[in-house]
Amino acid sequence: MTALEAVAVHLPPVARPIEELGEELGLSDRQVKLFRRFHGLDQVRLDPDGDLTDLLEGAATALTALRGREHRVRYVLHARSMPIAAPYPHNPLHELLGRLGLEHARAFTVTHHACAGSLLAIDVAGRLLAAEPDPEALALILAGEKTFTRDARLVPETALFGEGAAACLVRAEGERDRVLSYAVDLRGEFDGRLAEDPDLLARYQRDYPDAVVGVMRAALDEAGETWDSIRLLLPHNVNQVSWKRICRTVGLPLDRVVLENVPAVGHSFTADVFLNHHTATTRGLLHPGDRYLVAAAGLGATFAAMVLQH
Structure with missing residues (x-):
């Protein structure tokens, strides 16, 4: 039964109040007040100095359960909401593999489920690991994206996007999660x-x-x-x-x-x-x-x- 081995998060250091974001996005005072008073938003975490590779690396390096077990990782999945994350031929996920010592792993993006993609990634990782002969094999799921366009910063009248990131180790069988x-x-x-x-x-x-x-x-x-x-x-x-x-x-x-x-x-x-x-x-x-x-x-x-x- 698919299990989450460990979860780590990375929150960028910059916290921007929604009033500042509203001004940049051209929102009216009424729209900003709607977000704060009605939707309960206050601030958004952003990393203006780092790129997507840096963001995901922050989450992966916080995952202490990964250290010393890199050789067990068979798959690396980036659960992504946006269909495009970087201009061709830049590939943040494969650049990250080199930084983490995971060049041997099969890496790919899980998309088309938008912000529900993390659940799809867990399901896919579990299915792949179930077919692995090694019961100690692991999959690494990475989640987090840059707010690099207006569509990636705002859902009208609903939400403002931030740049929090996470990493999760998955195994085919486990006693918790x-x-x-x-x-x-x-x-x-x-x-x-x-x-x-x-x-x-x-x-x-x-x-x-x-x-x-x-x-x-x-x-x-x-x-x-x-x-x-x-x-x-x-x-x-x-x-x-x-x-x-x-x-x-x-x-x-x-x-x-x-x-x-x-x-x-x-x-x-x-x-x-x-x-x-x-x-x-x-x-x-x-x-x-x-x-x-x-x-x-x-x-x-x-x-x-x-x-x-x-």
Whole structure:
């Protein structure tokens, strides 16, 4: 059963208040107030001096469980939201392999699920490792991206992106953080640029809560769990108000949802799941045997959820 061996995060040193970002993005005062007062955003972590390779390296070097086990890594996956991350022929992922001593590993990008891509990467890594003859084989998942365009900085009326990064070691079998289920709902009718299509944005915002709840319920059902049996919900960090509404709908108390990274970090693409996992474990919110639910949505649109056992 696929298991998360270890998770590490890297938060860039610069914290920009959303008012500064709003001015750069041409947002009105009303739009900025909406983000702060209604959505619960405060600041966004950014690394103005580093590139994508530096960002991912920060997360990988923080992963102490990787040290001395580099030879066990068979696969390196970059879970990426944006289809393009760097101009050709620059390849940040393969440059990183050289810095980490992982040139022997097979490396590739997992995309097309946008910000839900980290859950897809866990599933793909588990499937690949299950076919490996060596039970000690590992996969390294990297998550995090640069906010290098306007589309990579803003989801209209919803979220502001940050540059938090994460690294996760995965193995085919393990005793902790075992994957019990994985559910995905692909909704191609929402493909398009929300910033330029008000009707598409309105339809996406209307259907978003039901789609998120639906895929979470599917993951719970597959794992044989209920809202009462899970210890925590680890959401993606788009904003606080949408998760508060969803929790009211399903009857899940807010003290069982990790939301503290929303105002402090910003929506960090596919890294959100791992950032919140790191927060939950370092704060002692999960105990051995606890079941927990993770959920994410990616523009395009993909809704995904996964149940794990700590």
